[in-house]
Amino acid sequence: MNRHTRVDHAAAAATLRGVPGTWLPIGEYRNNLTARSIATVIRTASGPSGSPYQPSGSCEARLVPTEDGTVVEARYGGRRTMRQSTDTERVLGQIERGEVRAGRDAAREIAARAEAAYGAVWPADHARAEALAAVKGGGA
Structure with a gap:
């Protein structure tokens, strides 16, 4: 050249x-x-x-x-303009396509997997109830 x-x-x-x-x-x-x-x-x-x-x-x-x-x-590429999608659009699209699960059932499934892998967060149900009562009652 x-x-x-x-x-x-x-x-x-x-x-x-x-x-x-x-x-x-x-x-x-x-x-x-x-x-x-x-x-x-x-x-x-x-x-x-x-x-x-x-x-x-x-x-x-x-x-x-x-x-x-x-x-x-x-x-x-045509008359379209390319723009970056917002985080909200991206996540909602992933949920619609089934790439990401959301909702109560998905949360329960994730919690069960975490408990199986790392053990229970609360040693027993009564300990969780006591902790919640302490938070609601102002730590009494």
């Missing part, structure tokens, strides 16, 4: 939109840091070069090392 050829990002983004899901080369860069920066611009649609890749998250980018530097490849 003798000299870097300037990339027409508007044309590159239009080409990506014409073939959604297909990885296409955007440009080759001698400096890996420059290639990483361009990949970030494509993913986030930020800066003057990033505006053709709007909305943010609609394009993905990856780096491919070459003998002369690094090629930035990108693909258009």
